[in-house]
Amino acid sequence: MLQLGQRFIIAASLACIVFLAPATQALQANLSQLTPAQIEQIKRMPRAQQEALARQFGVDLNVLINAQGSTNRSATQSLEMPERADVREREDDDRPLRELSPDELAERLAANDQELKPFGYEIFKGEPSTFAPINNAPVPDDYILGVGDELNIQLYGKESRSNTVLVDREGRIVLENLGPIQVAGLTYSSARNLIKSQVKERLIGFEAAVSMGELRSMQIFIVGEAYKPGAYTVSSLTTLSQALFVSGGVSDIASLRSIQVKRAGVTVAQFDLYDLLIRGDASADITLRAGDVVFIPTRGPLVSIAGEVLRPALYEIKPKETLHDLVEMAGGLLPNAFEDSVQVQRYSAGLRRIERVDLAAERSYELKGGDVVSIHPVAEEAVDSVMLVGAAVRPGLYSWFEGAQVKDIIGSIDSGLLPHTDLSYAIVVHEAEDRRSITVSQIDLGLALAGVKSENIGLKPRDQIVLFSRYESAEAEANQLRTWLRTENEIQREQREKVLREYRKQYLENLLEDRDGISSVLENDRPDRLQDLSSDLVDLFDTREVVEREDDYYSKFSRRNLLQPILYKLRNQFTRDGELALIYVEGEVRYPGVYPLASNGAVSDGVAAAGGLKESAYLARAEVTRTDVVGGEAVTDYLQFSLEQALAGQADMPLQGRDRLHVLSIPQWQNIIQVRLEGEVRFPGTYAIRRGETMGDIIKRAGGLTDYAFPRGAVFTRTDLRAAERKRLQELAQQLRREIASNAITDTGNTIAYSEMNQLLRDLTNIEAVGRLIVDLNTILRDNDGRSDVQLKDGDRLFVPTVQNTVSIIGEVQLASSYQYDSSLTLEDYIERAGGTRQKADEERVYVVKADGSVMVPERSSWFSARATQIEPGDTIIVPLDTQYVSNIEAWTTATQIMYQVGVALAAISGL
Numbered sequence: 024m025l026q027l028g029q030r031f032i033i034a035a036s037l038a039c040i041v042f043l044a045p046a047t048q049a050l051q052a053n054l055s056q057l058t059p060a061q062i063e064q065i066k067r068m069p070r071a072q073q074e075a076l077a078r079q080f081g082v083d084l085n086v087l088i089n090a091q092g093s094t095n096r097s098a099t100q101s102l103e104m105p106e107r108a109d110v111r112e113r114e115d116d117d118r119p120l121r122e123l124s125p126d127e128l129a130e131r132l133a134a135n136d137q138e139l140k141p142f143g144y145e146i147f148k149g150e151p152s153t154f155a156p157i158n159n160a161p162v163p164d165d166y167i168l169g170v171g172d173e174l175n176i177q178l179y180g181k182e183s184r185s186n187t188v189l190v191d192r193e194g195r196i197v198l199e200n201l202g203p204i205q206v207a208g209l210t211y212s213s214a215r216n217l218i219k220s221q222v223k224e225r226l227i228g229f230e231a232a233v234s235m236g237e238l239r240s241m242q243i244f245i246v247g248e249a250y251k252p253g254a255y256t257v258s259s260l261t262t263l264s265q266a267l268f269v270s271g272g273v274s275d276i277a278s279l280r281s282i283q284v285k286r287a288g289v290t291v292a293q294f295d296l297y298d299l300l301i302r303g304d305a306s307a308d309i310t311l312r313a314g315d316v317v318f319i320p321t322r323g324p325l326v327s328i329a330g331e332v333l334r335p336a337l338y339e340i341k342p343k344e345t346l347h348d349l350v351e352m353a354g355g356l357l358p359n360a361f362e363d364s365v366q367v368q369r370y371s372a373g374l375r376r377i378e379r380v381d382l383a384a385e386r387s388y389e390l391k392g393g394d395v396v397s398i399h400p401v402a403e404e405a406v407d408s409v410m411l412v413g414a415a416v417r418p419g420l421y422s423w424f425e426g427a428q429v430k431d432i433i434g435s436i437d438s439g440l441l442p443h444t445d446l447s448y449a450i451v452v453h454e455a456e457d458r459r460s461i462t463v464s465q466i467d468l469g470l471a472l473a474g475v476k477s478e479n480i481g482l483k484p485r486d487q488i489v490l491f492s493r494y495e496s497a498e499a500e501a502n503q504l505r506t507w508l509r510t511e512n513e514i515q516r517e518q519r520e521k522v523l524r525e526y527r528k529q530y531l532e533n534l535l536e537d538r539d540g541i542s543s544v545l546e547n548d549r550p551d552r553l554q555d556l557s558s559d560l561v562d563l564f565d566t567r568e569v570v571e572r573e574d575d576y577y578s579k580f581s582r583r584n585l586l587q588p589i590l591y592k593l594r595n596q597f598t599r600d601g602e603l604a605l606i607y608v609e610g611e612v613r614y615p616g617v618y619p620l621a622s623n624g625a626v627s628d629g630v631a632a633a634g635g636l637k638e639s640a641y642l643a644r645a646e647v648t649r650t651d652v653v654g655g656e657a658v659t660d661y662l663q664f665s666l667e668q669a670l671a672g673q674a675d676m677p678l679q680g681r682d683r684l685h686v687l688s689i690p691q692w693q694n695i696i697q698v699r700l701e702g703e704v705r706f707p708g709t710y711a712i713r714r715g716e717t718m719g720d721i722i723k724r725a726g727g728l729t730d731y732a733f734p735r736g737a738v739f740t741r742t743d744l745r746a747a748e749r750k751r752l753q754e755l756a757q758q759l760r761r762e763i764a765s766n767a768i769t770d771t772g773n774t775i776a777y778s779e780m781n782q783l784l785r786d787l788t789n790i791e792a793v794g795r796l797i798v799d800l801n802t803i804l805r806d807n808d809g810r811s812d813v814q815l816k817d818g819d820r821l822f823v824p825t826v827q828n829t830v831s832i833i834g835e836v837q838l839a840s841s842y843q844y845d846s847s848l849t850l851e852d853y854i855e856r857a858g859g860t861r862q863k864a865d866e867e868r869v870y871v872v873k874a875d876g877s878v879m880v881p882e883r884s885s886w887f888s889a890r891a892t893q894i895e896p897g898d899t900i901i902v903p904l905d906t907q908y909v910s911n912i913e914a915w916t917t918a919t920q921i922m923y924q925v926g927v928a929l930a931a932i933s934g935l
C-alpha cells in the first residue's frame with residue numbers, strides 16, 4: 024500500500040497529465056514526471072487498484088504501467104526489433120495457478136490433461152514491450168537501397184577522407200569532387216561496386232571502402248487475424264516472421280499456414296509457419312518492403328491427433344494432406360505406437376463414424392477437417408519371451424528362441440540361483456493360445472540344470488519358470504535354531520526365559536530399542552544372578568532381530584506367496600470333464616497345503632511340491648483319497664500304496680485332480696521329550712525320556728533324592744496345565760466383567776467404581792499361571808506298583824526343595840511372618856503368635872496351604888470351638904479378608920435408617 028504522500032504526488036502528476044497533455048505524445052512526456060520508484064510502486068499495486076486509479080484520472084492503464092519504458096524511448100527506436108515479449112493479458116479463466124482455489128486448480132489440471140491445444144500458437148504468447156537496436160546487424164548483399172539509407176564511404180590513397188552520405192529523395196548520393204550517383208533501387212553489392220569504380224575512375228589516386236550506416240525506416244501494414252492489426256514503422260531489413268512478432272503475433276483463430284504478403288495488390292509470397300516451427304525452414308520468410316501488407320487469414324480445417332505420438336495437438340491442414348503428413352507434424356510415432364490400426368473419427372453424412380487405418384499400408388489416406396486421430400499403444404506383454412520368477416539371481420523377461428530349454432534361461436546353479444533356492448521343486452506355467460487357461464509342468468531344478476533331458480524341458484513363448492525358496496519363512500529357521508539351542512544348552516535357555524519373565528513388564532520397550540542400555544541395567548541391578556546372563560540376553564535379541572529382518576527375504580519366494588496367483592487361476596479354470604488341476608498334500612511333509620497338479624503328476628511330484636518328507640514319515644504305507652463322479656454321484660475311494668517304492672520310482676502312483684495325498688506318521692513316533700529336575704536330587708538337570716516314563720523312573724535315573732530333600736514340599740509344574748490355568752483366568756476375568764456391568768445397570772445401591780473394577784480385572788489377568796500339579800512324592804517313591812505315579816510329558820519340571828522346618832502366616836494378621844515349627848502348637852497358637860487377627864479378618868474362612876500345595880480348611884471341634892487341625896512343617900496359614908465387613912459407623916447408620924422406617928410404619932398403622 025502506498026503512503027499518503029506518495030499517493031498524493033502520483034495523483035497530482037496524473038492530474039497534470041490529464042489536463043495538460045491530451046495527445047499521446049504529451050501524455051508520455053508528462054509521465055516522465057513520475058519517478059521510476061513511483062511507477063514500480065504502482066506496478067506492485069493489485070490490479071483492481073491500478074484500474075481504479077487509472078479510471079479515476081482518465082489515463083490508459085497500459086500507458087501508465089509502461090510509462091518508464093515509453094518516456095525513455097526515442098523516436099528512432101521505433102525501427103528496432105523486439106527484445107522480449109510480455110505475457111498477453113490473461114482472461115478470467117486463465118489466472119495463474121497460485122491464484123486458484125483447490126477446486127479450481129483440480130478442474131484446471133483435469134481440463135489441461137484432457138484438452139488438446141492448437142499447435143504453434145504458444146510462440147506468440149507474448150507481445151513486445153522493449154526493443155533492441157539492429158544498427159549493427161549485417162546487411163546482405165541483395166539488400167535494395169532506398170531513400171533514407173545511409174552509406175559510410177572511406178576514401179584513401181593520396182589522402183584519407185570519411186564521408187557519411189544519405190540517399191536523398193531522388194535516390195542519389197552526393198560525394199565531394201565526384202557529383203551525384205544514382206543508387207536507389209540497386210542492391211547493396213551493386214551500389215558498392217558502382218561507388219568504388221566511380222571513385223577509382225574519376226578521382227585519380229583515390230580508392231573507396233563502402234559500408235552501410237543507418238538504415239531507413241519503412242511503414243508496413245499487418246491486417247487480418249493479427250493480435251494487434253495496424254500500420255507499423257519497422258526497419259528496412261524486417262522479415263515477415265519478424266513483423267509478426269512486432270505486432271504481437273496472431274489471434275486464436277488465425278491461420279499459421281497461409282500468411283500472405285501483398286505488394287501493390289498482388290500476392291508476392293505465402294508463408295507456412297509450420298515450415299519454420301517443425302522443419303526450421305525459413306526460405307519463404309522474405310524481407311518486406313515499404314508499403315507491403317501482411318495479411319493473416321482465418322485458419323483452415325483442424326484435425327487432432329492424440330495417443331502415442333511425440334507432440335499430440337490440434338493441427339491445421341491443407342488440402343491433399345494425408346495421415347502420414349499429420350504424423351510427421353506431430354513429431355512421429357513413439358516406439359510403442361500400434362500403427363497397424365490407427366483410429367480416425369470423422370464426420371460423414373451428418374454422422375460420427377470411426378475408421379481403422381493401417382498407417383504403414385495406407386500412406387495416402389487424406390484427412391478432413393474435424394478428424395480425430397487416435398494412435399493406441401501396443402500390448403505391454405512381451406512377445407516371444409520367457410519370464411523367470413522367484414528365487415533367481417536375475418528374475419525377469421528373457422528372449423525366447425526355438426529350442427529354448429530351462430537351462431538356457433537360468434544358466435548354472437552358482438550363477439543363476441540364490442543360496443536358498445529349492446533345487447528339488449520348480450514349475451513351468453504354460454499359457455494356452457487363447458490365454459484363457461494354463462497348464463503346469465513340474466521339474467527337479469537341480470537335475471534340469473545338470474542337463475537331464477526329462478527335467479530340462481523345452482519352453483514356449485510366454486512360459487513362466489517359477490523358482491521357490493527352501494524355507495517358507497525365517498520363523499521356521501528360528502524354530503530349528505531354538506530346538507538346537509535347547510538340546511545343547513537347556514540351562515541357559517531356562518535362565519534366559521526366567522530373566523525375560525521378570526523384566527518383561529518393566530523393560531520391554533528398552534529391550535527392543537536400546538539393547539546396550541538394558542544390558543547395563545541387568546548387570547547393575549541383579550549382579551548376583553544376571554551378570555553372566557546379560558550378554559546371552561543381548562545375543563538372544565540380536566538373533567530375534569536378524570530373524571525379523573530376514574523374514575521377508577525368505578518368505579518373499581515361499582510357496583505360499585508364489586503359488587497363490589497360479590492356484591487362483593487353476594481354481595477358476597473351466598474344464599469340460601470338471602477336473603480341477605489341484606492336489607492336497609497333508610501329513611508328515613514339510614509344507615502341507617494345496618499344490619498345482621502337474622501334467623502326468625504322480626505321488627513323488629506331490630511330495631516334492633510339499634518340500635519333501637519329515638523324518639517322522641512312514642514309508643511303508645501312504646494313502647490317497649480320491650473322489651470320482653460315477654453316474655452323476657460322487658464316489659470316494661481310498662488308495663493305499665508303498666511310499667518308499669513310489670519315491671524310488673518303482674511303483675509311482677499317478678495323481679488326479681482333487682486327490683488328497685496323506686503321508687502317515689511312524690507309529691509311536693514322537694519328538695524328543697525332555698523334563699527338568701531341580702533341587703535336592705543327586706544329579707539335577709534336563710533328561711530326555713521316552714514316552715510312558717514316570718516320575719519315579721526319572722528320579723531313579725537321577726540317583727534319587729539327597730539327604731536334605733523335602734519330598735512333601737516338591738513342586739511339579741506342567742506346560743499344558745499352565746496354558747489351561749491361563750485360559751481359566753481369562754474366562755474368569757470376562758465373567759467378572761459381565762457381572763459387574765450387569766450390576767452397574769440393575770443395582771440401585773453402591774457399585775464399585777469403574778477405575779477400581781478395571782484395576783481389579785487387570786490384576787487378575789496379570790496373574791502368572793503356574794501350572795502346578797499336586798503330587799505326593801513320598802507316596803510315589805514308596806509305591807512299587809506305580810498306581811500313584813505320574814506319567815511325564817514334554818516340558819515337565821520337578822523341583823525338590825531343601826528340608827523346611829517353618830510355618831508361615833499371611834493375610835489379615837497383625838504381623839505376617841514365618842515361625843519355627845513346634846509340634847505342640849495349634850492353628851490358633853500360631854495366629855496368636857502373629858498378634859491375632861485384624862478387625863477385617865474373616866475368621867470363619869481361615870485355611871491352610873500344605874507344603875505339597877494342597878489346601879486344607881480347618882474343622883471345628885465340639886469343645887469350645889477350638890480348631891482341631893494338625894499343622895506340619897512347610898505349611899502356610901492364610902487369614903483372608905472379610906469382604907462383607909461393615910464398619911461401626913456404617914452399621915449404626917444402617918440400623919438408624921431401619922429403625923426410622925419401622926417407626927414411620929408403626930405410626931402409620933397406629934393412625935388407622
